[in-house]
Amino acid sequence: MFENVKSDIRRFDSMNKITLRVLARGVLSQGFQAIIVYRFFHWLLIQRLPGQPFRFFVERFIEVTTGISIPAACKIGKGFRIHHFGGIILHPTVEIGENCTVYHHVTIGDRGGYGNAAKIGDNVMIGVGAKIIGDVVIGNNCKIGANTVVDEDVSDNSIVIGYKCEIKEMSL
Structure with a gap:
């Protein structure tokens, strides 16, 4: 867990250094706060250690204060x-590789x-605003543009x- 953090x-x-300034930027970043909470509870899940109901309340607090949901x-x-917090929703079955960046309003x-x-x-x-829908595979070294639906x-x-x-006329 700590290596990932x-x-x-x-x-x-x-x-790619960890300095006091970088650490402060991270700790003050709402996105990083959500990642830390995810990393901790994911670690508990992998270790089969109990985390409920504490996890439920902490995850909801992070969702409300940051607008980020990472099960x-x-x-x-x-x-x-x-990169920017707010409106980020990840499904529980999402798998994301190393060194990935997500902007705000991504589902x-x-x-x-x-x-x-x-x-x-x-x-x-x-x-920003990208939507990735369904059981799709996104390869390595890809860029998904703003407001793109994949x-x-x-x-x-x-x-x-x-x-x-596709624009279709409505019949009235």
């Missing part, structure tokens, strides 16, 4: 960074209450932007 905090510095059942690699979920959520590779950047697999080293919309 160290990697998460290193993402706040371009030189303990998610699998998130080291070096995770939430990674299932298809309307059934199935699993995405498996996301290493070094992926998910832009509902199919994305190969390694790809940039995903936009979403084609």
Whole structure:
């Protein structure tokens, strides 16, 4: 757990160092606060140590104060960074690789209450307002653009932007 937290905090510095300034930036970041809570309760879950009902109240407090929901059942690699807090919802079956960055108003979920959520590779950047829907695979070294809806697999080293919309006239 602590190795993952160290990697998460290193993402706040371009030189990949942990200094007092970097540590302060991390601790004051609402995104990092949500990550710390996730890391702790995920560790308890893996170790099969009891965390309920304490976990329920702490997770709800983080959701209310930061607008970020990361269930303990998610699998998130080291070096995770939430760049701006708020409106971030992850499904419990989400798997995220190492050194990934998520911006605000991102949803990674299932298809309307059934199935699993995405498996996301290493070094992926998910832009503001992006939605990743269903049991899709996002390859390594990908960038998901702002407000992009992803509902199919994305190969390694790809940039995903936009979403084609279809306009249909309504009959009155």
